[in-house]
Each structure stands twice: as C-alpha cells, then as structure tokens.
Amino acid sequence: MLKTLVSLNADLASSIALRYACRMGTMVKMTLQTIHVEDPAAAGHPPGTGWVRRTWEKSLLKAGEDEIAQLIQAERPSCPPLALTKILIGDPEEEILRELERESYDLFIEGELYSFSSASFYKKMRSRLYKDAFCPVILVKNLMEMGRIAVLLADDMNPSGVVKTFLKIFNGGVFDVDLLYYRVQQSGGQTLHNQEHAESVLSSARNLLVEGGRVPREGRVIQDSPEKLSDLFKDYGLVVSSINDLADKKSHMMELLHRIPSPILFCPR
Template identity: 50%
Template sequence: MIKALVSLDADLASSIVLRYACRLTERIEMNLQTMHVEEVDHEGYPPGSGWVRSTWEKGLLQTAQEEIAQLLNAEKPFCPPLDDPKISIGEREEELLRELEDEGYDVFMEGVLYSFNATNFFKKVQSKLYRYAPCPIILVKNLVNVEKVALLLEDHSDWRPLVSAFLKIFHQSDTVVDLIHFTFQKTGRARTGKRAHASPARPERAEQGPGEAARALMEIGGSVEERWVIQESPAEFGASLEDYGLVGACISRDAGKKSRIPELLSRVPSAVLLCRQ
C-alpha cells in the first residue's frame, strides 16, 4: 500500500490535486492522508502566551478545520473514504517536512494552478520542502487522467533515480510509459523519433535493444516505448507533452537558474513527478 501525503488549502488548486489523487487510487493501491498547515505571519500572532494564546490557536484551528471539511465534502463523491485531515499551525514547509519524515510517506502531492511563469515554478522546486523531501513529489497543475506517463531522461543523465521514483509509486499499475530521451540544441528545428526511427543524434540506438531504463520498467509488465527528442526550446517541448497524465523528471539538487529542466517542467500542463539526483 502506497502512503501519500496530500497538502490542502481552501482553494481551487487543492480541489484539483485531491481529485487527481483520488483518481490515482483507482489505478494503484494508495492510502491518502490529507494535511493542512495554517501558516500565520509574525504580525498575525497575538501578544502574550498562556490562556490567551491557547484560545487564539483553538479558534484558528477550528476555522481551518471547517474550511478543509468543506473542501473534502465537496470532493467526497469523487474519492474513496479518507482518514480525518491533519491540521496544524506553524511554518508550512517545516510542518510538512516533519510529517513526511516522521510517518515515512512514499509520495507527497500538492496542487498549483498552471502558469507560464517559469520563475515561480523554479522558486517552488528550489524551496526547502522540495529540496529535502524524503520522497518523490507529484505537483498537479490540471485535472487529467493518468492513463499515459512520460519519463524524461536528459542525454547523458543517470536514469536510475527517476525510474526508481516512478516504480516506487506505480509498480502495481498498468500505466503506459513513454521513456523520452532528450537534449537541447541552440540551432535547428526540433526533431523527434521512435525507437524504430531513432534521432540522427543517436543513430546507433536504433540497432540496439531496449535500454537499461526501459528493461527496468518492462520487468513490471508495463507497456514501454522509447523515443528521442532534439529540441531547442523548453517551452515548445513542454507544451508538446500535453497528452500525458503525468510527466516525470529529475532535478539536480544544485541546479541553478540557468538549468533548463525547471523551465521545461514549468511548461508542462499536466501533473509533474519530481525526484532529486
């Protein structure tokens, strides 16, 4: 049974991620634990301590519980029975990290509304929560069906962290997987090709059998197809992945702002599976 922690707020993005997570439970054995962290800035805290502070915190928690309960009730027709949500007050990233580490979840999920702003996406994936999460993360942008998954492997990168992260969650699923090897070039038009017609940049692969990553995925009995992409624009490449219900990729922990992977993933309109390497 896969243990998933789903972060919720009283907003549309949380409604989308919750329904997406519930759809996943139809494909894999997954237990969903929802959690909301009521984050209050320094000016929002009352002066003093003791009874005054305790009363204030109880009121804040009650309000948060009511808002999250309304969200869960609205999504109840689309979800399996869920455990009671966990509600806490504190710094959001710290509270979520503590929960992930203490309870040993297999995946963390949260929603974010789809945007063309790559800067905001980069800030999120470089946040403390995303850099130190002890498990893969699924960031849901739109409500889509997870019938087909794309795993993106940049040329000369290590495939094992991404394939391992995917198998950790979907090893019991019959999801169709496209394994996409890609590289960026500064000039020339984008070219794509299936294994039978490999990219001119890697013609020798057309004569070989499935690569190690594909063989690892095939061992679970899934349908796997490999293809190669040469692309000059992360934006165009990302937009071309709109038919996938989930797009997986790994980001280096020391990736700088010049890294093109966050920009690519920011342009993907569907959900994104993130791992670190």
C-alpha cells in the first residue's frame, strides 16, 4: 500500500492535485493523507508574544481548516473517504519535510498550475522541499487520465534509479509505458557515440522494466528544442523523470520539464 501525502491550499491547483491523486488511487493501491500548512509570514507580521500570539495562530489555523474542509467537500464525489487533514502552522517547506520524514511516506503530491512562465517552476525545483524530499514527488500541472505514462531519461541521469522508482510506485495497474531519452541537439549533429550511448541506456532501462513485469510500448530518442517537444507529452497522464543536479542551473532538460503540460513524477536524486 502506497502511503501518500497530498499538500492542499485553498486554490485551483490543490483541487486538481487532490482529484488527480484520487484518480491515481483507483489504479494503484494507496492511502491518502492530506496536509495544509498555514504560513504566518504570508499573513503579515505576527502580533506580539504569549496569549496574543497564540490567539492569532489559532485563528489562522481555524481559517485554514475551514477553507480546506470546503475544498475537500467540493471534491468528495471524486474521492474516496479521506482521513482528517493535518493542519499545521509554520514554514510550509519545513513542516512538510518533517511530516514526510516522521511518517515515512512513499509519495508526496502537490499542485502547480501549468504556466508559460518558468520562474515559479525553477523556484520550486530549487527549493529545499524538492532537493531534500525523502520520497518521490508528483507535481500536478493539469488533470490528466493516467492510461499512458512516459519514462523520460537524459544525459547525467541515473536511469536505473528512475525505472526502479517507477516500478515501486506503479506495482499493479494497467498502463501503457513509453521509454524516451532526451538528447540536446549539438552543433554539427549527433555523433555515432552519442547515439550508441542513448540506445544502450534505453536498452538497459527496457530490461529493467521487463524484469519488473512492465513491457514498454516503445523506446526512442527524442531530440529537438523544448518548445517543439513539449507537445509530444500532451497525451501522457504522467511523466517520470529526475532533476538530479539540474535544478541548480538552467538547462535544456529543465526547460523541457517546465514546458511539459502533464503531471511529473520526480524521482529522488
């Protein structure tokens, strides 16, 4: 049973993430625990100390509890019965990281609406939450059907770790799986060595999938600009990849991950 933590705020992104998690739960054996963290910094400068501060924090928690209860009530027709949402106060990243470690979750899910602006995406990829998460993370950009999944590999990525994480999470369920290897177009074109390396990685990844009971529908190298390739992923219900050390710098791979409209499963580095 996959122990899953879903982060919620009173917004559309969280509504989509919750609905996606519930759909995923119909295909994979998993339990869902929702969490909401009220950020005092976002509510302005906290007043004083002692009982004044405690009263202010209680009012924040109550407001957050009411908002999340309304969101869950609106999504109830799409979801199974859920445990009570954990309502906390503090820095959202720090509180979620503590919760992930304390309860040993297998998966974390949150929402971020798809945007043509990369600033928010890069900020999230560089955050402590994504760098130090104790489990894989699914970032839900759009609500998609999960019948088709892409495992996206690239240079300087651990293909074995990505494939094994995918197999651990999706042990069961009926999905079509494609293996894709992204290469940046080099000036002068692709060399035979680069092509052979890509084919070798795809072959190794395919063998791992087959050993795990998953036969990929196809395996191929994709090579073009991130802008042109993003449309390739519009029919995938999930893209499985890894940011590794890419988050610390701008790269073609990071740009492609930003432009992909589908939910993305980021495997731990």
